[in-house]
Amino acid sequence: MSTEQEGGQKTAPEAKVAPATGKLGVMVVGLGAVATTMIAGVEAVRRGLAKPIGSLTQMGTIRLGKRTDNTSPLIKDFVPLANLNDVVFTGWDLFEDNVYESAAHAKVLDKETLEQLKPYLETIKPLPAVFDQFYVKRLHGTHVKTGKNKRDLADQVIADIQAFKQTVDRVVMIWCASTEIFIEPTAVHQSIASFEAGLENNDIGIAPSQIYAYAALTQGVPFANGAPNLTVDFPAMVELSKKNAAPVCGKDFKTGQTMMKTVLAPAFKARMLGVSGWFSTNILGNRDGEVLDDPQSFKTKEESKLGSLDYIFQPELYPDLYGDIYHKIRINYYPPRGDEKEAWDNIDIFGWLGYPMQIKVNFLCRDSILAAPIALDLVLFMDLAKRTPSLRSIGIQEWLSFYLKSPQSAPGLYPEHDLFIQSMKLKNTLRHIMGQSLITHLGLEYYD
Numbered sequence: 143m144s145t146e147q148e149g150g151q152k153t154a155p156e157a158k159v160a161p162a163t164g165k166l167g168v169m170v171v172g173l174g175a176v177a178t179t180m181i182a183g184v185e186a187v188r189r190g191l192a193k194p195i196g197s198l199t200q201m202g203t204i205r206l207g208k209r210t211d212n213t214s215p216l217i218k219d220f221v222p223l224a225n226l227n228d229v230v231f232t233g234w235d236l237f238e239d240n241v242y243e244s245a246a247h248a249k250v251l252d253k254e255t256l257e258q259l260k261p262y263l264e265t266i267k268p269l270p271a272v273f274d275q276f277y278v279k280r281l282h283g284t285h286v287k288t289g290k291n292k293r294d295l296a297d298q299v300i301a302d303i304q305a306f307k308q309t310v311d312r313v314v315m316i317w318c319a320s321t322e323i324f325i326e327p328t329a330v331h332q333s334i335a336s337f338e339a340g341l342e343n344n345d346i347g348i349a350p351s352q353i354y355a356y357a358a359l360t361q362g363v364p365f366a367n368g369a370p371n372l373t374v375d376f377p378a379m380v381e382l383s384k385k386n387a388a389p390v391c392g393k394d395f396k397t398g399q400t401m402m403k404t405v406l407a408p409a410f411k412a413r414m415l416g417v418s419g420w421f422s423t424n425i426l427g428n429r430d431g432e433v434l435d436d437p438q439s440f441k442t443k444e445e446s447k448l449g450s451l452d453y454i455f456q457p458e459l460y461p462d463l464y465g466d467i468y469h470k471i472r473i474n475y476y477p478p479r480g481d482e483k484e485a486w487d488n489i490d491i492f493g494w495l496g497y498p499m500q501i502k503v504n505f506l507c508r509d510s511i512l513a514a515p516i517a518l519d520l521v522l523f524m525d526l527a528k529r530t531p532s533l534r535s536i537g538i539q540e541w542l543s544f545y546l547k548s549p550q551s552a553p554g555l556y557p558e559h560d561l562f563i564q565s566m567k568l569k570n571t572l573r574h575i576m577g578q579s580l581i582t583h584l585g586l587e588y589y590d
């Protein structure tokens with residue numbers, strides 16, 4: 143294959159990615175709306191009842207070589223991903239409902255679909271959770287672990303992981319549980335040693351999500367964070383991730399409103415259109431909405447949602463265009479809508495000579511229908527990262543930013559929020575690990 147593809151360069155030959163042999167065990171923290179929609183969806187796809195729409199790993203293709211080569215295999219045929227038939231689920235929750243009961247409660251999927259899948263979904267019963275109401279005010283769970291301190295709780299999660307490992311060939315963990323209160327990193331988060339001391343002393347800065355993540359990373363299990371909590375984005379976790387070749391990524395699934403934001407904002411910037419205000423509001427009535435009704439959990443979500451515009455617009459480079467944006471985000475708990483969230487955006491932009499214009503976006507979405515394929519892709523790609531020599535020990539998997547509202551990146555490096563840059567980065571990472579030329583879209587060779 144030529145090394146000159148649209149300005150592309152072949153990267154150094156890679157050590158081989160290990161094949162996806164045997165069963166992939168997926169440990170899901172929180173068996174609520176997103177998790178049960180993912181699990182039920184995977185089973186529906188396995189049985190040929192529905193298509194995995196929204197999943198890049200299942201439906202996406204990747205172009206290889208020149209545009210004239212016409213070579214665009216499916217991603218799942220190009221990189222060795224676990225086959226859905228080899229995926230085995232388990233998880234934790236503070237409610238005892240099995241996955242069928244929890245999915246029925248979430249009311250995302252219709253009754254008819256759930257009935258067809260019931261015999262399988264009923265077999266997945268949650269393990270008792272690590273939970274403390276201090277960190278999620280609106281939930282009262284009974285199916286919880288007890289222990290003498292946080293270290294003891296982490297050891298119990300480690301025991302769960304070790305027991306599951308006996309039944310499968312590889313394991314990944316994903317956080318699909320509720321959004322915890324806003325926590326800022328302190329001394330306890332700065333090194334593995336300080337974190338382990340904090341587990342012994344029940345440090346208040348260590349939330350349950352961190353206990354699961356710690357347990358996963360000590361066992362070499364990759365951990366993806368689908369919520370905006372402070373979970374793996376601090377030095378102790380990154381150190382542990384590198385030390386044990388357990389990839390991490392986070393945080394917060396990029397689904398509805400923020401996905402639209404990270405599509406529209408780069409367009410305005412590319413055309414040098416200014417923005418003076420961006421007001422985003424939502425109504426949703428699922429359990430997530432109820433949890434986010436608590437100001438401390440909302441604060442965590444708000445921080446995650448706010449970040450993207452600043453990074454995309456780079457106001458320090460474009461003070462005339464983006465130096466004075468009023469950006470406001472509201473999430474309103476409104477039970478009648480259940481999982482069928484409605485989001486409104488009012489965007490005040492300005493063009494040539496400063497003349498103002500407005501854009502309105504009204505997205506009537508289904509929260510968990512958007513999130514489920516993202517959770518699945520993250521699980522499959524994190525397993526791939528673990529089997530890839532050049533990825534498994536680098537810690538943060540920035541190439542998965544594509545899926546995340548508030549992407550983790552190396553210290554001092556600003557995160558990339560533009561969805562199309564993220565998509566290019568993801569695909570170039572796949573080309574790179576498979577020893578294919580990167581695609582830069584230069585393309586001068588077509589005009590020689």
Ligand SMILES: NC(=O)c1ccc[n+]([C@@H]2O[C@H](COP(=O)([O-])OP(=O)(O)OC[C@H]3O[C@@H](n4cnc5c(N)ncnc54)[C@H](O)[C@@H]3O)[C@@H](O)[C@H]2O)c1
Pocket residue numbers: 171172173174175176177234235236237248271272273274278281317318319320321350351368369370394395396397398428429430433509510512513
């Ligand atoms: N749906 C989306 O579009 C979307 C987008 C981005 C992020 N998220 C995040 O994904 C997460 C899940 O969303 P959801 O709609 O499924 O919420 P949900 O409330 O339906 O499910 C969360 C589940 O986690 C459980 N849980 C809470 N704390 C736990 C703990 N410590 N251990 C084990 N289980 C625990 C709850 O009991 C509940 O069953 C939320 O944090 C949400 O903010 C969702």
